[in-house]
Amino acid sequence: MAKAKIERYNGEPAIVIDGKAFPPMTMLADDSTREYIKKLGDAGMRIFYISSAMRWNRPGNGDIPDGVTKTIDDIKNLIDIIPDAYVVLRLNVSPNTEWINAHPSEQLLFNDGSRERVICTSAGSEPVDGMVSFASLEWRKDGENALCDYYKEISESPYFDRVIGYFLCAGGTSEWYYPGEHRLHNSEKGTYADFSEPFRLEYAKYLREKYKTEQELRRVWNRPDATFDLPIIPSLDERKHIFDADRTICESFEKWESVSYTIGGKVDFEAKHETNVGVFLNARDYMHSADFFAAIHTATANTIVHFAKVLKRLNGDLLAGAFYGSYGCCDYYDSGSATGTLTLLESGVIDYLAAPGVYNNREPGGVVAQREMQDSFRIRDMIYICEDDSRTHRSLPLIQREAMALYTVNDSINTLKRDFARDICEDIQAWWFDMGARRGNEWYNDVDILALFKKQQKIGEFAYSLDRTKKNEIALIYDTESVHMVSDALNKLVLDFYRTSDIHRIGAPVDYYFHDDLSDPRMPDYKLYIMLNTYSLSDSEREAIHKKARKNHAAVLWLYAPGFVNHNAPDVQCIENIEKTVGMKVRIMDKTAFPWFWAEAHPALKYADKYRRYGFIDRDVHSNIWIKATEIPPAYMNPAFYIDDDNVTVLGKYCVDSKTAFAMRDDMGFVSVYCCTPALRSEIIASVAEYAGCHIYSTDQDILYANENFIAVHASTGGTKRIKFKKPCSPYEVYESRYYGRDVDFIEVEMYPGETKMWSLAGKM
Secondary structure, three states: OOOEEEEEEOOEEEEEEOOEEEOOOEEEOOOOOHHHHHHHHHOOOOEEEEEEEOOOOOOOEOOEOOHHHHHHHHHHHHHHHOOOOEEEEEEEOOOOHHHHHHOHHHEOOEOOOOOOOEOOOOOOOOOEOOOEOOOOHHHHHHHHHHHHHHHHHHHOOOOHHHEEEEEEEEOHHHEOOOOOOOOOEEOOOOEEEOOOHHHHHHHHHHHHHHHOOHHHHHHHHOOOOOOOOOOOOOOOHHHHHHHHHHHHHHHHHHHOOOHHHOOOOOOOOOOOEOOEEOOEEOOOOOHHHHHHHHHHHHHHHHHHHHHHHHHHHHOOOOEEEEEOOOOOOOOOOOOOOOOOHHHHHOOOOOOEEEEEOOOEOOOOOOOOOOOOOHHHHHOOOOEEEEEEOOOOOOOOOHHHHHHHOOOOHHHHHHHHHHHHHHHHHHOOEEEEOOHHHHHOOOOOOOHHHHHHHHHHHHHHHHHHHOOOOOOOOEEEEEOOHHHHHEOHHHHHHHHHHHHHHOHHHOOOOOEEEEHHHHHOOOOOOOOEEEEOOOOEOOHHHHHHHHHHHHOOOOEEEEEOOOOOEOOOOOOOEOHHHHHHHHOOOEEEEOOOEOOOEEEOOOHHHOOOOOOOOEOOOOOOOOEOOOOOOOOOOOOOEOOEEEEOOOOOEEEEEEOOOOOEEEEEEOOOOOEEEEEOOOOOOHHHHHHHHHHOOOOOOOOOOOEEEEOOOEEEEEOOOOEEEEEEEEEEEOOEEOOOOEEOOOOEEEEEEEEOOOOEEEEEOOOOO
């Protein structure tokens, strides 16, 4: 039997099978013909994912085989074609429709006592009477028994020695989210969930683990009657910060001119309500709303952990992972599949998590941003896997090809090169997911694409033969707790759209972490830390950031409202909390304001344009799946902040009133750089990074990936690209098999829009 694990291989975690490391890429084999699978094998693919089910959730019927029989047949078919292939089973652990309908007490329960009919694809194609709660203990119990039966049969098959792991699936499209438009609340119907007994138990467990005593729970919630056993479910009014504040403000922007001659018309630019502070939750009095959603997401994570523990108990030599952690391209509240990532990372039974890349700006010249903080996995000797469901010129329906702007095989090859370069340079694992196979028009079944895959297998093997230790100088820091304290629109702006628009255009590689890792000795030191959404920080968490930055006098770039919420502070939600975090005197504008500011002339803003307005995302961010105008909402802030401190270096002033929006100080043991807006363009970040001593490879604002051994550029625009190396090298283009110079400090290369080039800095392969 094969033994698979995630272990350090030449410096970084890798899938290792019987001592051999396997680099990207791998492949999903579902619905593929034997001829196509053979071509993939000839191209060097050796790890394949196969969808699998238990008899419990696929009992079979007549000509339809049961889950176990089909799984064994599918493995056999693959091994017959590629005898040395390995298999990861994408195992459906969801209850089937009959089980869910027979267990109404295990379903989501709404405030009016109703349950919502919905189609959950992992349960079946027919609607269920109500969506099963991811907190269901009955599901876990019956699913565990079914899983043990499944494992016994699978392990006794003659092909089990090719199985290296399991990929746990449930919920909507197998990705552990609550499906359907209703999710956890429906404003039109006035209903909201979850009042089920399974979730009450899970919610109580979450609160006990977080607060330890009911006295502390009552203090933080500001509710003297709060209890663990009967925790408060937030009403629709207590969820207004999620959508209503942004909706009200945006409607006011649209209607301000016509309201005076509209009967009954009104606008509300400030979106005032007891339960929200602008786009923030009123954390002083309604912290139970944030805890409720955190518990919803943690419940999902706990169910995944439960099934992973069963598998590890049955066989510790197999990998276990799941879809989870969609911080980009996700419903951050009702999906239930994002903010419990740390529960999974600390469980000790999860080897990897996975998600598709973000579905924005994927066309040539764009980027497939990721949804997780993958370097938090890396320091724990785990891996993050991207589902590269990369469309090609062969994609159907045509809307996919049009939205991706993939018209020729050359377009396809350049984007496939781009995505592979990301995997190698950012050191994540990935698989190609050919969804076209189910329609009989395989996306990658093209002689040139298959030749590319074969070449990439060799590049991957070469990359893994080198010292893979990452030495990036910029760390992006995210906070999972803050996600439930701000609006859905602000979350998407910072956690999703920003990664699509600007992060990969800095001209330098970055690493991604949760702020919890800053106190972890396994986390490397960086020259620049960028605090993306650290809106909620305790005293100890704030000090951990300061302590980490002081180790090497690093720079910390704070965005918008760092530390605004602090339940250790005398005032839970106030500007004094921000002041202690950034070390500057700050003022609040308790109203809607615009983020636009002018950049000052300063060495820390070397690449800024004095004629450009900054402080917001001004690049086009659009979906490649759902055709609509744009994903980006209007640029505004509520609340807004400004810096009122004579002891700082001013870097930017608001366009409207010249108040300080961007400033720096360097007397705290680290360089504190605070920008009062939620986002900054890439050239501003590049400027601050270079000022902090980071190496900038390029200032052309193309998509760039790099590590110590490779650098790749995916051109967003045509023209001459200048790439400056950290030290003299002999860059070798891996697809052209030619050098672009010997012992050079930089190169200049002509590239057309959408072209990808990838150079080895470690010599010829």
